[in-house]
Amino acid sequence: xxxxxxxxxxxxxxxxxxxxxxxxLAGVLNVILTxxxxxxxxxxxxLFVGFIAIMINPxxxxxxxxxxxxxxxxxxxIDREQNFEVVSSHAAxxxxxxxxxxxxxxxxxxxxxxxxxxxxxxxxxxxFVNILFQLxxxxxxxxxxxxFIRKNVQRIRIIGxxxxxxxxxxxxxxxxxxxxxxNIIVNPATPVSFYWRSFLEYGKDSxxxxxxxxxxxxxxxxxxxxxQIKEEQELTI
Amino acid sequence: MSIIINLxxxxxxxxxxxxxxxxxxxxxxxxxxxxxxxxxxxxxxxTLNAICRELKCQPGDILEYVDDK
Numbered sequence: 001x002x003x004x005x006x007x008x009x010x011x012x013x014x015x016x017x018x019x020x021x022x023x024x025l026a027g028v029l030n031v032i033l034t035x036x037x038x039x040x041x042x043x044x045x046x047l048f049v050g051f052i053a054i055m056i057n058p059x060x061x062x063x064x065x066x067x068x069x070x071x072x073x074x075x076x077x078i079d080r081e082q083n084f085e086v087v088s089s090h091a092a093x094x095x096x097x098x099x100x101x102x103x104x105x106x107x108x109x110x111x112x113x114x115x116x117x118x119x120x121x122x123x124x125x126x127x128f129v130n131i132l133f134q135l136x137x138x139x140x141x142x143x144x145x146x147x148f149i150r151k152n153v154q155r156i157r158i159i160g161x162x163x164x165x166x167x168x169x170x171x172x173x174x175x176x177x178x179x180x181x182x183n184i185i186v187n188p189a190t191p192v193s194f195y196w197r198s199f200l201e202y203g204k205d206s207x208x209x210x211x212x213x214x215x216x217x218x219x220x221x222x223x224x225x226x227x228q229i230k231e232e233q234e235l236t237i
Numbered sequence: 238m239s240i241i242i243n244l245x246x247x248x249x250x251x252x253x254x255x256x257x258x259x260x261x262x263x264x265x266x267x268x269x270x271x272x273x274x275x276x277x278x279x280x281x282x283x284t285l286n287a288i289c290r291e292l293k294c295q296p297g298d299i300l301e302y303v304d305d306k
Contacts, residue, residue, distance in 0.1 A: 231278075232278050232279065235271065235276060235277050235278035235279070236277070236278060236279040236280070236281065237264060237268050237269070237271065237272045237277045237279070237280045237281065237284050
């Protein structure tokens, strides 16, 4: 019985030393994450203010046709089908560049575009905020000495799914932006729509998100097993 | 879980209080009450050894198996 007491005492001492070191790191990460979340909060407020500023701008009209856009911005008569002359006091842009700018401006200078664009930016911002928020709450439990609780398993799982599904959110965003960008041709010599090509590039970049999300989900599963073991150990007399 | 803990019966027989037994055995009152309520998932043999030593009884006096069927 005395041997058992000595063993359990030394085990407790080493575990409190280890948890002391670990909670230091968790504390630092907690501070960093809280700081990042506050920064994102400020960015969100700024984004909202910008959104309001754009929406109340009287010059932002909904253009029903290219001609309305042209009238508002006082271009000289332009034939949309052919290359047009540039009337500009700045360094001359090539005809294709002006056509590109005109096509973008025409589509983007509309309330519908602004609303859709800002909506998706807020969703993406919220997506990141949620991931960091779950991570921050997860780290906060480290100070109690026992991070193996069911809520933490849920948090890690949420992080994993949010990371995996982020590229798909990006795809939805690009699909929503389709009516505004699909007509743009970067080089008139090779009339390929850059919009549909951009899906390919985006898919290549998003592979890492899926891999990382899978790793996090596997970690969440191992955390669940650890929680099970911890609960059983707590109820061992 | 179909192992019944008859700790309260043994405590009454030996006229000992829960707090007293917890002190003598060397486990917390919370743990002992978890055991008494039957919520424990496992009992260490060393703990069982200590309880039987203090209550001067056999493990079968405290633990009883009841078939679930």
